[in-house]
Amino acid sequence: MTQLDYAALSDGKPVKIAVDGVAVCVVRVGDEVFAINDTCSHSDASLSEGEVSGFKIECWLHGAEFDLRTGDALTPPATSAVAKYDVTNDGALVTIHAAAAKK
Numbered sequence: 001m002t003q004l005d006y007a008a009l010s011d012g013k014p015v016k017i018a019v020d021g022v023a024v025c026v027v028r029v030g031d032e033v034f035a036i037n038d039t040c041s042h043s044d045a046s047l048s049e050g051e052v053s054g055f056k057i058e059c060w061l062h063g064a065e066f067d068l069r070t071g072d073a074l075t076p077p078a079t080s081a082v083a084k085y086d087v088t089n090d091g092a093l094v095t096i097h098a099a100a101a102k103k
């Protein structure tokens with residue numbers, strides 16, 4: 001697992017962190033925090049460099065969108081989900097848990 005300060009997360013601004021050596025994209029949406037694998041399932045771009053809109057993040061390279069809540073691919077060219085990580089947030093500290101549930 002990896003922890004970071006909740007206060008360091010800006011709404012809708014992705015942050016790339018390492019969780020047990022894996023790049024993970026962490027996004028705060030309102031007062032919720034989501035974490036998905038940072039590597040786009042289409043062609044290896046970094047999703048944390050993409051644009052967030054509501055609960056979606058758009059890959060900067062070819063425009064595939066993923067659901068931050070589930071990791072699901074929502075639009076082509078990506079056709080498979082990225083792993084989603086469980087997050088706990090006590091309002092001060094955000095914990096990204098290592099067990100990714102790949103769909």
Ligand code: FES
Binds near residue numbers: 061063077
């Ligand atoms: S690398 Fe992300 S959509 Fe192509």
